[in-house]
Amino acid sequence: MSKVFSLSEAASIALHGIILIAREKEGLNVIKIAERTSTSKHHVAKVMQRLVKAGYLTSQRGPSGGFSLKKKAEDISFLELYEVIEGVIEISTCPMDKPICPFDKCIFKNVTSKMTLEFKNYLQGQTVDMYL
Amino acid sequence: MSKVFSLSEAASIALHGIILIAREKEGLNVIKIAERTSTSKHHVAKVMQRLVKAGYLTSQRGPSGGFSLKKKAEDISFLELYEVIEGVIEISTCPMDKPICPFDKCIFKNVTSKMTLEFKNYLQGQTVDMYL
DNA sequence: GTAATTCTGGTAATTAAATGCTCAAATGTA
DNA sequence: TACATTTGAGCATTTAATTACCAGAATTAC
Numbered sequence: 001m002s003k004v005f006s007l008s009e010a011a012s013i014a015l016h017g018i019i020l021i022a023r024e025k026e027g028l029n030v031i032k033i034a035e036r037t038s039t040s041k042h043h044v045a046k047v048m049q050r051l052v053k054a055g056y057l058t059s060q061r062g063p064s065g066g067f068s069l070k071k072k073a074e075d076i077s078f079l080e081l082y083e084v085i086e087g088v089i090e091i092s093t094c095p096m097d098k099p100i101c102p103f104d105k106c107i108f109k110n111v112t113s114k115m116t117l118e119f120k121n122y123l124q125g126q127t128v129d130m131y132l
Numbered sequence: 133m134s135k136v137f138s139l140s141e142a143a144s145i146a147l148h149g150i151i152l153i154a155r156e157k158e159g160l161n162v163i164k165i166a167e168r169t170s171t172s173k174h175h176v177a178k179v180m181q182r183l184v185k186a187g188y189l190t191s192q193r194g195p196s197g198g199f200s201l202k203k204k205a206e207d208i209s210f211l212e213l214y215e216v217i218e219g220v221i222e223i224s225t226c227p228m229d230k231p232i233c234p235f236d237k238c239i240f241k242n243v244t245s246k247m248t249l250e251f252k253n254y255l256q257g258q259t260v261d262m263y264l
Numbered sequence: 265g266t267a268a269t270t271c272t273g274g275t276a277a278t279t280a281a282a283t284g285c286t287c288a289a290a291t292g293t294a
Numbered sequence: 295t296a297c298a299t300t301t302g303a304g305c306a307t308t309t310a311a312t313t314a315c316c317a318g319a320a321t322t323a324c
Contacts, residue, residue, distance in 0.1 A: 002219040004248045005137070007240075008312075015239060029270065042314045049272065062321030063269045078239075087134040107147060107210075107263060108139075111254045115247050116136045122243045131239060141282070161300065172283055181302065194291025195299045 011085045013039055013047040015078055018056065019131045021066075022073045029066035047085065054084045073129035082123050089120050137251075143217045145171055145179040147210060150188065151263045153198075154205045161198035179217065186216045205261035214255050221252050 017033045030048065034041040048067055051057045056076060057067045069076075083089060091113050094106045148169050153160045162180065166173040180199055183189045188208060189199045201208075215221060223245050226238045 001222040002215075003222055003224070004251050005244050010312075016235070019235070019239070031270090040314065042316095043312085045271070046273095046313085052271090059271060060321080061269080061271045061319080063323060065270045065321070067271090083134075090133040090135055092135070103148070103151070103263070107151070107258070111251065112137050115250060118247060119136050119243065126239070131235070163300090174283055174285080177301070178283095178303095184301090191301060192291080193289075193299080193301045195293070197291070197300045199301090 008086065009039060009043060010047050011082055013037055013044055014051060014081045014085045017044065017048065018051065018069070018076065018081060018128055021057065022069055022128050022132055024068070026064075027060060027066035027068040032066075050084060051081070056081065056084070069128075073132060074127050076128040077124055078126040078128075079120065079123035089116065091116050091120070140218065141171060141175065142179050143214055145169055145176055146183060146213045146217045149176065149180060149199075150183065150201070150208065150213060150260055153189065154201050154260050155264055156200070158196075159192060159198035159200040164198075182216060183213070188213065188216070201260075205264060206259050208260040209256055210258040210260075211252065211255035221248065223248050223252070 013033075016037050020033055020036055021028045030041050030045045033048070034044045037044070048057060048059070052059050052067070056070055058070045059065070059067050079089075094101065094108060094112070145165075149165045152165055152168055162173050162177045165180070166176040169176070180189060180191070184191050184199070188202055190202045191197070191199050211221075226233065226240060226244070
């Protein structure tokens, strides 16, 4: 069984984590996020760090510290979060990146670009506040 | 820049390679396939071996040997080839495979299963003879 | 001020994919 | 028959991405 589509664990943590944080008044720490997303605290820590640097979260060290939202939930789209972690989504026709294609016409025509665009539009339409 | 979608080089070699073979009367050897797909002969050899075992190609060793189609070009769909290499495509709702989801509703709803199905249908509709 | 808690950031380990290597087996040709 | 060519198959190496770990710095609570 193979997946055509897969989300990296990092991207999953970013999206799920920020929603969990948004649902809390007081902030949420790494350990709780890890527990609730069934992932390792180490990985969560790394992902959260990136969201802090990117300006989506603020962090608070020390006892009763943790992360909380810096922006409004309705102003954070899944697309932004996804692209912080994965990089800007590339809409390309060919899923391979060979300098030369032996074919006049890409055998994937536009199916991959169409689907990628569809996915991107979906991500853009979803914001954190929709999941509170 | 990130890709939402990517094809493994192995799958690419399978699809492109079989079309190149189908275009030849006399068969095509590993080296020529590797040249025309800008890939390594080692990788091509491995992929072709799998297509031989799966019954799509016949191989001929020795001088002027190479690979040729075993089935009719119109009877070979991209889906079959893809699944020989990658395994059967899984249509799942969630792109993550966690035993427990902390959310009532998957944040990816049906977007990924819809897109995967779309891709699968595309592959099923394409046959080798369309590219001769 | 001491200790416990929590994030930070650099580094290490793991994994999967791709690539490379080598020898064996088969086949055509001189 | 001898030799060059080509696939077959297993194993080793390399590479990139992901994931995990650990020591250190900041902060709060007591």
